Amino acid sequence: MPELPEVETLRRTLEAALRGRTIVDARVHRRDMVVAPGDPAGGWSRSGETRAPVRLTRAMMLSEGRVERVDRLGKRLAIVADDGRVIEIHLGMSGQVLVAARGRRLASGEHVHVRWRLDTGDRVVFRDPRRFGGIWTHENEDALRERSWSRVGPDALTIDARVLRLRAGDSARVIKAVLLDQRVLAGVGNIYADEALFGARISPRAVTADLEPATWRRLAGSIRGVLGRAIAARGTTLRDYRDARGEVGEGGTTLRVYGRGGLACGRCGGELFSETIAQRTTTWCPVCQPVSA
DNA sequence: CTTATGACCTGATAGC
DNA sequence: TGCTATCAGGTCATAA
Incomplete structure (x- = not known):
């Protein structure tokens, strides 16, 4: 989890x-x-x-x-x-x-x-x-x-754009699949991959090799921000997660796309899309997260 | 080499 | 109530 x-x-x-x-x-x-x-x-x-x-x-x-x-x-x-x-x-x-x-x-x-x-x-x-x-x-x-x-790759909490771009390389895979690859970057899973892409306004379908330098900077910053805020909320409990004391995390209330397919985008008001990408349910805003940006 | 797919498990929930 | 189908936060071996 x-x-x-x-x-x-x-x-x-x-x-x-x-x-x-x-x-x-x-x-x-x-x-x-x-x-x-x-x-x-x-x-x-x-x-x-x-x-x-x-x-x-x-x-x-x-x-x-x-x-x-x-x-x-x-x-x-x-x-x-x-x-x-x-x-x-x-x-x-x-x-x-x-x-x-x-x-x-x-x-x-x-x-x-x-x-x-x-x-x-x-x-x-x-x-x-x-x-x-x-x-x-x-x-x-x-x-x-x-x-x-x-x-495994460097820890996602302190990832910088240069290292991320270097490790992701010129992969032909979509960016969502690359973010989930622990050899590229350690720590991002399905929830925070979607949240980080939303924050950086990048489509999960964007081809990794096509991303511009400015886009890598937004992505690295968004990953650090999303993870840091989730830690401040002591994690996200969807169902099973507990800390060592058995306490749940409150980060679920801060999720902007994960689990919100069909609901309104908090930024543009449009409808959030949900589809399987890289074998995982993926939710994003097709308006705020264009394939090329 | 890179990339995509199925497999590994249990439990919760939705629908009939 | 009870059944079946579907889905879930991760990672690996295998195949193409």
């Missing part, structure tokens, strides 16, 4: 709960939601592989580790221990990381795949009904970079 603003909100609330705490125990209820170093395939590809996964140790799950900080790149989180061990988390579409204070019940115990216990008695769980998310264990931060973070 989560795009960059939701993951950043989770990062902040999770770091507040974990920093300086020692993990005393970890339990993995679904082994196939965790990828350890040396596992076959080593990613989302959990099907079609016959080799058995390696044995998960307590150390891999950060047992006895003291949490130094929680990092983020795009939609990926990393819980970093002070001895360098890392647990990387991707929420997929429906993932959540929830912290339950000692003695308090979790809002929902269903679909919990991993649980940790802290020295304070607080508990942390990773739950993900749809199981599109996952957890990757890394022996150190170099391994995190090498195996994962070097494979």
Whole structure:
């Protein structure tokens, strides 16, 4: 579910709960939601592989580790221990990381795949009904970079026009597809791609190679603005998204096109269009967002 | 190499 | 009430 603003909100609330705490125990209820170093395939590809996964140790799950900080790149989180061990988390579409204070019940115990216990008695769980998310264990931060973070583009929250244009290159794809490509830019998903294109007055159908320098500047600025405002609203909760405390985000009230197909454009009053582009439902204003601009 | 497509999952909702 | 069809915020392997 989560795009960059939701993951950043989770990062902040999770770091507040974990920093300086020692993990005393970890339990993995679904082994196939965790990828350890040396596992076959080593990613989302959990099907079609016959080799058995390696044995998960307590150390891999950060047992006895003291949490130094929680990092983020795009939609990926990393819980970093002070001895360098890392647990990387991707929420997929429906993932959540929830912290339950000692003695308090979790809002929902269903679909919990991993649980940790802290020295304070607080508990942390990773739950993900749809199981599109996952957890990757890394022996150190170099391994995190090498195996994962070097494979995605720069973080969308601070993207500048020159870098964006360089990485998107002269692609023949439509701009909507390029914004969703995490190797180009890390953190933008379907909601904020549409919102950023509306803000920059660019059609989602515009061919990437055709964009002018001034258009790239508007786009980069719009991406940063849309994501920054969404973080200020503590993320957008359409249905499932919660931060580490179980709180929803209020960003849904600020959406100008996402989910508003058939309604009036807030800028020109015309009707917002909705159609599948790049395999995702896409909403835009054909008047305010011309193909060539 | 680049680009497009189907597949992976569960749950909520709309329509009959 | 209960059934079926459709859709959902992401990413990957595979095919063209």
